[in-house]
Amino acid sequence: MVRLLALALVGFLSSRELAVSSAGDASFKTSEAHSNALDPRLHNGSELKVFTFDYTHVQAPFEIALWIMLASLAKLGFHLYRRLPAVVPESCLLIMVGLLVGGVIYGAPHQTSPFLSTDVFFLYLLPPIVLDAGYFLPIRLFFENLGTILCYAVLGTFWNVFGIGLSLYGICQVGPFGLGDVSLLQALLFGSLIAAVDPVAVLSVFEEIHVNEQLHILVFGESLLNDAVTVVLYKLFEAFCQMPTISAVDVVAGIGQFFMVAVGGVAVGIVYGFIAALTTRFTEKIQVIEPLSVFLYSYLSYLTSEMFHFSGIMAIITCAVTMKQYVESNVSQKSRTTIKYFMKMWSSVSETLIFIFLGVSTVRDSHDWSWPYISFTLFFCLLWRALGVIFLTSIVNKFRMNTITFKDQFIIAYGGLRGAISFSLVFLLDDFPRKKLFITATIVVILFTVFVQGMTIKPLVELLEVKKTRKAPPTVSEEIHCRLLDHILAGVEDISGHWGQHYWKDKFQYFNKKYLKTFLIRGDKQPNSSIVLFYQKLEKKHAFEFNESEELIRPPHPPGDCQKPAPSVSPLLPDELDSIRTILTRNLFHIRRKTPAYNRHTLQRDGNAEEMKEILLRRRQSLGGNLTRKRGGTSESDKELSKEKRLTRSHTVGSEHKPAVEVAKPLPSDIPASMCATGAGGMENGPGLNESTQSPGGSTRNRRDKPQKTLSFSFQNETQE
Amino acid sequence: MFTGVYNFIYFLISLTVSHSQITRLYSRFTSLDKGENGTLCREDFQRIPELAINPLGDRIINTFFPEGEDQVNFRGFMRTLAHFRPIDDHEKNKDPNVSEPLNSRNNKLLFAFRLYDLDKDDKISRDELLQVLRMMVGVNISDDQLGSIADRTIQEADQDGDSCISFTEFIKVNFYTSP
Numbered sequence: 023m024v025r026l027l028a029l030a031l032v033g034f035l036s037s038r039e040l041a042v043s044s045a046g047d048a049s050f051k052t053s054e055a056h057s058n059a060l061d062p063r064l065h066n067g068s069e070l071k072v073f074t075f076d077y078t079h080v081q082a083p084f085e086i087a088l089w090i091m092l093a094s095l096a097k098l099g100f101h102l103y104r105r106l107p108a109v110v111p112e113s114c115l116l117i118m119v120g121l122l123v124g125g126v127i128y129g130a131p132h133q134t135s136p137f138l139s140t141d142v143f144f145l146y147l148l149p150p151i152v153l154d155a156g157y158f159l160p161i162r163l164f165f166e167n168l169g170t171i172l173c174y175a176v177l178g179t180f181w182n183v184f185g186i187g188l189s190l191y192g193i194c195q196v197g198p199f200g201l202g203d204v205s206l207l208q209a210l211l212f213g214s215l216i217a218a219v220d221p222v223a224v225l226s227v228f229e230e231i232h233v234n235e236q237l238h239i240l241v242f243g244e245s246l247l248n249d250a251v252t253v254v255l256y257k258l259f260e261a262f263c264q265m266p267t268i269s270a271v272d273v274v275a276g277i278g279q280f281f282m283v284a285v286g287g288v289a290v291g292i293v294y295g296f297i298a299a300l301t302t303r304f305t306e307k308i309q310v311i312e313p314l315s316v317f318l319y320s321y322l323s324y325l326t327s328e329m330f331h332f333s334g335i336m337a338i339i340t341c342a343v344t345m346k347q348y349v350e351s352n353v354s355q356k357s358r359t360t361i362k363y364f365m366k367m368w369s370s371v372s373e374t375l376i377f378i379f380l381g382v383s384t385v386r387d388s389h390d391w392s393w394p395y396i397s398f399t400l401f402f403c404l405l406w407r408a409l410g411v412i413f414l415t416s417i418v419n420k421f422r423m424n425t426i427t428f429k430d431q432f433i434i435a436y437g438g439l440r441g442a443i444s445f446s447l448v449f450l451l452d453d454f455p456r457k458k459l460f461i462t463a464t465i466v467v468i469l470f471t472v473f474v475q476g477m478t479i480k481p482l483v484e485l486l487e488v489k490k491t492r493k494a495p496p497t498v499s500e501e502i503h504c505r506l507l508d509h510i511l512a513g514v515e516d517i518s519g520h521w522g523q524h525y526w527k528d529k530f531q532y533f534n535k536k537y538l539k540t541f542l543i544r545g546d547k548q549p550n551s552s553i554v555l556f557y558q559k560l561e562k563k564h565a566f567e568f569n570e571s572e573e574l575i576r577p578p579h580p581p582g583d584c585q586k587p588a589p590s591v592s593p594l595l596p597d598e599l600d601s602i603r604t605i606l607t608r609n610l611f612h613i614r615r616k617t618p619a620y621n622r623h624t625l626q627r628d629g630n631a632e633e634m635k636e637i638l639l640r641r642r643q644s645l646g647g648n649l650t651r652k653r654g655g656t657s658e659s660d661k662e663l664s665k666e667k668r669l670t671r672s673h674t675v676g677s678e679h680k681p682a683v684e685v686a687k688p689l690p691s692d693i694p695a696s697m698c699a700t701g702a703g704g705m706e707n708g709p710g711l712n713e714s715t716q717s718p719g720g721s722t723r724n725r726r727d728k729p730q731k732t733l734s735f736s737f738q739n740e741t742q743e
Numbered sequence: 744m745f746t747g748v749y750n751f752i753y754f755l756i757s758l759t760v761s762h763s764q765i766t767r768l769y770s771r772f773t774s775l776d777k778g779e780n781g782t783l784c785r786e787d788f789q790r791i792p793e794l795a796i797n798p799l800g801d802r803i804i805n806t807f808f809p810e811g812e813d814q815v816n817f818r819g820f821m822r823t824l825a826h827f828r829p830i831d832d833h834e835k836n837k838d839p840n841v842s843e844p845l846n847s848r849n850n851k852l853l854f855a856f857r858l859y860d861l862d863k864d865d866k867i868s869r870d871e872l873l874q875v876l877r878m879m880v881g882v883n884i885s886d887d888q889l890g891s892i893a894d895r896t897i898q899e900a901d902q903d904g905d906s907c908i909s910f911t912e913f914i915k916v917n918f919y920t921s922p
Binding site for chain 2 (some may be wrong): 497498499500501503504505506507509510511512513514516518519599602604606608609610611633634636637638656
């Protein structure tokens, strides 16, 4: 609470600045009449002042910096108070801070409250967020679900716009409400700006509820791609409002405009993406400007497409997606880190500022409240979204492999939050008598969706989950078998892929590899196969971590109760059962990640890196056994596997006593003592036991000894062991 | 002659898996088959990066390959994957089998059972259980602890006292797990 007071104080101070600024403006304008070069350091033109206060000189940047500082302090405050972000999503808190500041400014005399000017929003605040979203977009998932996303974005938005617009028009026609002066076109215009799901709001709420990544990409992709539809419909209806008559040709032109906007935006993005990739090819000597080129080109693509009235959001996303793989290969590691951090920083600040301004702009004089209009707007927004999602999902499910369940549909429908884009669009409207009503209605809808839906979506999701599970704690067998089944299912899913679009994907990959990559990536950085790359990434990460920690990695000491020796055969006591459960929960490998790894506040963090390293190392050894067996294998696989062998970490691997074809012994006997210290003793079981599942013809391989490797944690890149 | 045989087989399989799924699976099969000889070998599977970090990856791959063979053709590929096809209400059920969902759940459990049971004696012995457990846990568990966990698992499931888990016992103990 102290922090809130501090924030209020900052807000008050900033309002003071505005007071001084407006006073300063007045004084500056009058003094301008006297002399242009009035220097405040001179008083009456004769003496030199020792101490001066010249606010007008630094006014604009000072205020901007002050607002940004307010935003960051607000974020800081929330996260220090630990329990709060779990209950209330950050966007709500930020809007509340904005409301507070707005109230303070409103209370201070002689103030016009600053509001979110449309230009500032669209040109400065929105691009960083969208760039961040596009750069960290999970591309494979996105393209696999592209059909569904497009369906929701285009058809769903059309459905929502016309549904909300027409039904609101119907409501306005009802006599006693007194809204008869809202024409059909105006109602449709309002529908077009209120129907669109907002990516900023969706992002900020969804990352706190941790849905699976497919669901996340559906809602998020929809919120990004519906920008094209929104822009076209908005401009169309606005133009229609001006025009006296509307002919069929105009409608056709509108449809043509839609395609133009979408395709144009994507084309601009691709062009700029390639230019950016090409630029980074040559920046080897001047590595410090690499991050700059990334940001500049993305921003330019946004501005260029806005210039042509194409969809700026689609342009910037396409640009980010296009240039990412080439840029990531070309630039240095430091530049990569810089790019990621700066992107996160800017998008974070932008988002905070947007929400605060939303709150500030709410507190103003000119609201036009009409109970029926506003309540029906809310009702129709929810209703039409739900209907649209259900209807579209039933169509889409016929073509999809992974069907969208009812629970998913509920989350998609309930997660359709409106945000600052609707807000800015409503301010852009030309003045007409009902504009204030529209503004009020938009603000109410935004606040409702962000607060009510944002806060309740997490408990509702958990409620829906709970119905499926049962109450009693699972037995040990169940835990193990359940985990086994999950691993199997994950593996089978990965093998079967996501059952679609592989033809085009492979064609694109081929084209990419043969032409684009050779053109756009520096000579020395041509990529290797994916497993090798992946392993390289893990290795580098481990090397960095090791550098920072400077101690040998030791297994963490298990707490006391886990070390209690268990009896050999007889039934176990309940406290030992608990200890077993604890052991299992701590040590069972996790299923591969199914929730999105990117986050508004942090960079990609791979929580399962240790486990993956483990598993990879075990398989490395089993693959090494395979390599000697398959002498007739294709040269490509040989080369790949030998490359992988070269990249293995120097890690002591004892020579293996390969088991006979029947059941293997648990432990090879000659593990060096040093290995036990590093806690890697359990590893031999894995590959050794894997070998026994091979066909019996591989017995010669079974007896081959692995070469001894020395124990050292140095990162061996290309040297042989 | 072969095309005729394959056509007939595809027809048979299409009774259990719907047509569009087959075409998609086939495109996946061909995209995995880098050697382009109509069959997959183990390296083709190992090239899938997510499978590399799946602790049971090797065993899953092995289930695709019939005894003693190193190549799997499309029919075998599909047959293994058909265990996991989603149960879809929209699908036209050629054979209106009321117990269909239970059946395919049993199929999945059978698949899992076979993953444990390497020597194919239809029982999971303690050692086989230990092997799989060792694959699924990290390095911080000692063998004693693992052994006690395996004992506990067998004890919970075993009903006929042979200290092995048979398939019926396996099904019963997995009554509450959702496949």
